[in-house]
Amino acid sequence: MSGQRNGQVGRRITQAVTYSILPTVVAIVAALVATSIVVWATGAPIGGFVDTMLSVPSHRDTIIIVNQASMIALSAFAAAICFRMGLFNIGVEGQYIVGACAGAFFAGAGIVPGPLNILATLVVAMFAGVVWAMIAAILNVTRGVSEVISAIMLNYVALTLAGYLVKNYGERSGYTFTTPKIAPSSQPLGFGLFADAPDIWALAILAVIVGIGYAFLLGWTRFGFDLRTTGESRTAALANGIDPRRMVLVVMAISGAIAGLVWMPSFFGSTHTFGIPEYFQRGLGFTGLAVALLGRNTSLGIGFGSLLFAFLATQSNRLQSVGVARDVVEITQGVVVLMVVIAFEIARRIKVRREQERVARELEPATTGAPA
Amino acid sequence: MTILASAPSAIRQYRHLTLVLALAAIVTVSLVRVFTDQSRMTTPGTLRLALIAACPILLAGLGGLWAERAGIVNIGLEGQMLLGTWGAAFFAYHFGAWVGVLGALLMGALGGLLHAVATITFGVDHIISGVAINIAGLGAVGYLAQTFFTDLDGGGPRNLSGYAVPTEVTIPGISDGARWVSEQRWFLISDVAAAVAGVTTRLSLLTILAVALVAVTAWVLWRTPFGLRLRSCGENPQAAETLGVNVYRYKYIAVLISGAFAGLGGAYLAMVASSSFTTGQTNGRGYIGLASMIFGNWNPTGVLASSLMFGYADGVSLLSDNGPLVHALLLLLSLILLGYAALKYVGGERVTGLVVALIAVALLVWYLAVDSVPSDFTGMTPYVLTLFVLAVASQRLRMPAASGKSYRRGQAG
Numbered sequence: 001m002s003g004q005r006n007g008q009v010g011r012r013i014t015q016a017v018t019y020s021i022l023p024t025v026v027a028i029v030a031a032l033v034a035t036s037i038v039v040w041a042t043g044a045p046i047g048g049f050v051d052t053m054l055s056v057p058s059h060r061d062t063i064i065i066v067n068q069a070s071m072i073a074l075s076a077f078a079a080a081i082c083f084r085m086g087l088f089n090i091g092v093e094g095q096y097i098v099g100a101c102a103g104a105f106f107a108g109a110g111i112v113p114g115p116l117n118i119l120a121t122l123v124v125a126m127f128a129g130v131v132w133a134m135i136a137a138i139l140n141v142t143r144g145v146s147e148v149i150s151a152i153m154l155n156y157v158a159l160t161l162a163g164y165l166v167k168n169y170g171e172r173s174g175y176t177f178t179t180p181k182i183a184p185s186s187q188p189l190g191f192g193l194f195a196d197a198p199d200i201w202a203l204a205i206l207a208v209i210v211g212i213g214y215a216f217l218l219g220w221t222r223f224g225f226d227l228r229t230t231g232e233s234r235t236a237a238l239a240n241g242i243d244p245r246r247m248v249l250v251v252m253a254i255s256g257a258i259a260g261l262v263w264m265p266s267f268f269g270s271t272h273t274f275g276i277p278e279y280f281q282r283g284l285g286f287t288g289l290a291v292a293l294l295g296r297n298t299s300l301g302i303g304f305g306s307l308l309f310a311f312l313a314t315q316s317n318r319l320q321s322v323g324v325a326r327d328v329v330e331i332t333q334g335v336v337v338l339m340v341v342i343a344f345e346i347a348r349r350i351k352v353r354r355e356q357e358r359v360a361r362e363l364e365p366a367t368t369g370a371p372a
Numbered sequence: 373m374t375i376l377a378s379a380p381s382a383i384r385q386y387r388h389l390t391l392v393l394a395l396a397a398i399v400t401v402s403l404v405r406v407f408t409d410q411s412r413m414t415t416p417g418t419l420r421l422a423l424i425a426a427c428p429i430l431l432a433g434l435g436g437l438w439a440e441r442a443g444i445v446n447i448g449l450e451g452q453m454l455l456g457t458w459g460a461a462f463f464a465y466h467f468g469a470w471v472g473v474l475g476a477l478l479m480g481a482l483g484g485l486l487h488a489v490a491t492i493t494f495g496v497d498h499i500i501s502g503v504a505i506n507i508a509g510l511g512a513v514g515y516l517a518q519t520f521f522t523d524l525d526g527g528g529p530r531n532l533s534g535y536a537v538p539t540e541v542t543i544p545g546i547s548d549g550a551r552w553v554s555e556q557r558w559f560l561i562s563d564v565a566a567a568v569a570g571v572t573t574r575l576s577l578l579t580i581l582a583v584a585l586v587a588v589t590a591w592v593l594w595r596t597p598f599g600l601r602l603r604s605c606g607e608n609p610q611a612a613e614t615l616g617v618n619v620y621r622y623k624y625i626a627v628l629i630s631g632a633f634a635g636l637g638g639a640y641l642a643m644v645a646s647s648s649f650t651t652g653q654t655n656g657r658g659y660i661g662l663a664s665m666i667f668g669n670w671n672p673t674g675v676l677a678s679s680l681m682f683g684y685a686d687g688v689s690l691l692s693d694n695g696p697l698v699h700a701l702l703l704l705l706s707l708i709l710l711g712y713a714a715l716k717y718v719g720g721e722r723v724t725g726l727v728v729a730l731i732a733v734a735l736l737v738w739y740l741a742v743d744s745v746p747s748d749f750t751g752m753t754p755y756v757l758t759l760f761v762l763a764v765a766s767q768r769l770r771m772p773a774a775s776g777k778s779y780r781r782g783q784a785g
Contacts, residue, residue, distance in 0.1 A: 038512075042519045088499050135759075145762040148447070148499055149666060152659045153755040164748040289503055325518035325529070330511020337504040338486075342494045 019351055020296070023343035027294075028308070030343075031336035035328060048322030053315050059197040061314050068310035070204035070265050071281070073302055075288025077207075077214050078258040080297040084218060085231040085251050091136050091151030092259045093285025094158035095129040099260030101162040101179075102128035104267060104274030105169070108180030117186035118203075122264060129260025130253050132158060137252035141245045147252075155285070163276050170275065178275030188268055201269025206261055207306075215299040227251060262288070290337045296344075309333060400707055402560045408700035412691065414563040416551055419570030421690060424645050426683020427582045428453070428637040428654075432661020433668065433675040434589050435480075435633030440670060441593060442626030443606035444491055445776040447502025450658025451509025452483035452631045456638020458513045461649035462520060465527075465535035472535065473578065473639050480635015481628050483509055488627040492620055495778045506658075514651050521649075533648030543572040576644045583676075585633070590672040602626055606772035609779045619779060634658060663758040669769050685753035695744035702745060706735035728764060 032053075040046045057065060075092055082089035089095075103125030112120040136154060139145040170177040190199025218224035227247065230237040234244045262284055271279045291309055295301025316329040405413045412418055432449045439446035446452075459479030464472025483505055490501040514530070521527035526534030550572060553565035593599035604612040605622045613619050637657070642649045660682055668674025688694055688701070709732035717725030762769075 038515070042516070044519060090499075090503070139759070139763055143763050145759075149663065150759055150762060153663065153759045156656055156659075156755045157752050157759075160748050160752045164746060167748070168746070286503065286507060290507060293500060325515045327511045327514030327518065331508050331515060332511075334504045334506075334508025334511060337507070338490055338496065338501060341496045341500055341504075342490060345494050345496065 019347045023347045024340060027339035027343040028336055030339045031332050034335050035332040038331060039324060039328060044324045045322055049319065049324045052318050052322055055315070057314060059194040063193065063197050063200055065307065065310045065314045067201050067204055067265065067269065068313060069306040070201065070207040071262055071284055072287050072291055072309055073207040073306035074210055074258060074262045075284045076291040076295065076302045076306055077210050078255045078262065079289045080292040080302060081214065081251055081258070082255045083292055083297050085227050085247060087248065087251065088148045089151065089252065089255050090148055090289065091133060091154050092255070092288055094151065094155035095132045095256045095259035096262035096285055097158040097162050098132040099125040099129040100263040100267065100274055100280065101165060103260070103264060104179040107182045107186065108273065110183050114185045115188070117182070118188060118268060122261065125264055126257040126260040129256040133252045133256025133259065137249050141248050159276070166275050173275065176275050176278055178273045178279050181273045187272060190269060201265040203265040203268050206265060210258055210261070211299045211303060287333070290333055293337050294340050396711070397708070398563065399560065401704060402563045404700060404704045404707065405563060406559055408703060410697050410700040411557060412697050413700060414566045416554055416566045416569035416573060418687060418691065419567050420573060422680070422684040422687035423570060423579065425686035425690070426680045427579055428640045428645060428657050429661050429664050429682050430676060430679035431582055431585070431633050431637030431640060432658050433664035433679050434585060434672065435630040435637065436662050436665040437589065437670060437672065437675055438626050438633060439630035440665065440772055440775045441603050441606045442623045443609060443772060443774045443777065443779065444623055444627050445498040445502065446487060446627065446630050447499055447662065448483060448487045448505030448509070449634045449661055450654055450656065451506040452480045452634035453638040453654045453658045454509045454513045455479040455483045456635030457642040457649055457653045458516050459635060460639035460642045461532045461535060464537065464643065465524065465532060469536040469538050469643070472643065473538065473636070476635045476639030477632045478635070480638060481632040484628045484631020487631065488624050492623045492627070495780060498776050510652065517651050531648060531650045537643040537647055538577045540574045540576050542574055547572040578640055578644050582640065586672045586676045603772070606774055609774055613781070620781065637661065660754050663754070666769060667758060667761055670771055682754040685750065685757070689747065689750035694747055694750060698745040698747070698750050699739065699743065702735055702739040706732045706739060709735065724764060
């Protein structure tokens, strides 16, 4: 009995390795190889490229990687919760711009004193993200507008709107405009890891909290089950008394709330003010989308993927010194997303074929033995 | 029989209506121009700028149309366009203007090929593949520019200038005559003359090519057996397969053409809209192209009309000191919406009509309350307009039935 059970556990582990971990590894390696081919084909120093990318990061760079990964992970969770329901929230980009802008204005105004300001700002940023996400969600539910198209439009509107607000209601700082700086009493201390490097941003912890919350919500709650059911089949969900339209609204709201948090670690950790382009980091929404795909929408996968993407981006800063343009890692990032999806599709096809073969093999004696 | 007999008359009636609406639009524009005394609304210069801004959007939109008619959603247009800007600059710098155009077509098609392999052969979700191509395309263009342009004369790690561009032509008699008429500020006549002058003065050959491609697309897709088969892959690939159409091949061709069109749009940006290359030059025009395709209801002429409108908004945002002009456009938009609301209300869609009327009145109040609109809002116009149109008219738009769906050979059973 126990032997059989051990065999089953063994097969499960083998299956997990073959059909989940192996495709991911293959995809990452394939993306790195593809990038190396690009570097080699354009006559850039391939040796310097490989050495730099695979070198151990300095203490300072390690901190940067963790900080960046926290923001990427938050953005990825915002995208992933929608993916699980079959929604494409390309609008994370716009939602976190709006969240960052609203949060920065609120924090800078200093309405709430001291550390409490941090908490209040997070709520404001989340709320702004929800409002922005709701535009796309309501258009989707009431008018049948594709959330992808409306999100693309809303991303640009968000960017222009934030620029307009900062220019007209912010402060002049040199050649640009920014929101008022937050008071020192509202600036949290970070986590010190190395003596010779800056601290990890305090709010990087948000990524961990959201990650645990995400895993719990999807895996252990009724709501998470409803969400995944709706993602698998909207008609099946409807037949089980789940209102898919309500689900779209709720999930987009959660996604928008998480998106509102994306830039907060950097805001409270180092910039303390908001202004496009100097005091803001654009593009995290799209990076998050890629990481959600890479991490197969699971908490662990996203954690790993965000560290990988942050690692690639940070290492690339030193590529310039060996004569390779740092933009090359964006090729890696784009290709890895394609590769991971393709690898999983191939793994799925192989699995299906093997299972069909296995079933055919098991049925074989029965069919030949049966009377004609 | 009755259906067959009534169809042509319905079409004729429809065309009649379109003509009346177009005429009404021109009259409204002219009225607003005279009333607000914003002559810059329809000068040859403004309209020429609008046309130049419209062409890249048009080419991207047509590219999107080709792919979607064969059932593939191409969000990667932005990345393919970016590749086109680099291809145009690189090949034009070394081999001349038209080789540059060809290079842009090839680079765009390369991006299209990537999308085709991922979506058609491997069944990857179309949006995922498109997003990946946009990320990779941006990186590739930045990388290629720095690698190949840094040491060139007139080049830098992020830009290149000093390459040949396609010739510009001016039609001698008409250009000057129309310009003179447009300067007289006559009601209606001057506005039409300004449009004529705008398209006959320093017209790039690439512009002519872009507009010609609208006709070519319409003819190939709707008047040839090849086009019929291609569109059948976008409507019902299983049915097409049972009729012996090689669906994979048609989809591949369509996505390659789609990428090439987007690449051509990139060439237009790097050669006509500006005579130099910079990284990230597309600035979201691939996405607006996609919007113009939806706005144009997946029809070539619709794409042309909507990209001209987006191009106008884009062109106006480039004019200096455009606050009062945008202010005047607010009145125009409000009037057009009022007209649309009236049509809807009479047509029986009371609620939609009332909502649109409400928005029109809000715009009118805004117009009356201020003297000038911040220029930031002009840049927003195409996006807000698209959202608005989608919200109001999404039920009337019809995309190809199988667009965005995965297809595997042998599904037809």
